[in-house]
Amino acid sequence: MRAVVRQGERSVSVEHVPDPTLSQPDSAIVTVERTAICGSDLHLYHGGPLAIPVVRLGHEFIGTVTRVGGGRGPCCYPMPVALMRRLTFRVTIASVPSTWDRLMPLVTAGRLYPEEVFTHRMPLTAAPEAYRIFDSHAAGVLKVLLDPTA
Numbered sequence: 001m002r003a004v005v006r007q008g009e010r011s012v013s014v015e016h017v018p019d020p021t022l023s024q025p026d027s028a029i030v031t032v033e034r035t036a037i038c039g040s041d042l043h044l045y046h047g048g049p050l051a052i053p054v055v056r057l058g059h060e061f062i063g064t065v066t067r068v069g070g071g072r073g074p075c076c077y078p079m080p081v082a083l084m085r086r087l088t089f090r091v092t093i094a095s096v097p098s099t100w101d102r103l104m105p106l107v108t109a110g111r112l113y114p115e116e117v118f119t120h121r122m123p124l125t126a127a128p129e130a131y132r133i134f135d136s137h138a139a140g141v142l143k144v145l146l147d148p149t150a
Contacts, residue, residue: 009047
């Protein structure tokens with residue numbers, strides 16, 4: 001698989017890395033279909049005391065759960081059943097859940113278009129340039145979407 005890897009201060013590359021494995025009974029493997037560069041990624045990108053020398057970047061992504069362990073994990077719904085029923089999971093680590101009840105009806109009704117926040121769409125192979133653009137706020141960039149299939 002390919003991943004964006006921090007090489008040093010303001011230096012990233014796209015590399016082939018080992019495929020993930022299920023390490024715990026409640027583990028899952030997600031095939032990433034799109035990912036975005038987040039402002040918090042820039043803390044690692046810039047270096048400094050919190051930066052890990054060589055680390056895979058990217059935590060804002062959308063994908064498909066392609067493998068699950070045998071356990072049920074933190075939720076009580078059996079993941080194999082969820083996958084067979086083709087359920088969609090929406091998760092976040094942002095403060096969005098506090099506004100979810102107001103936002104989702106607007107998205108569903110076609111009155112709010114969250115994809116418009118992505119001002120730049122680039123192939124994953126262009127990640128070094130995408131990070132440079134996002135970091136410099138060039139050309140009115142708000143959010144950069146990286147596409148591993150492009």
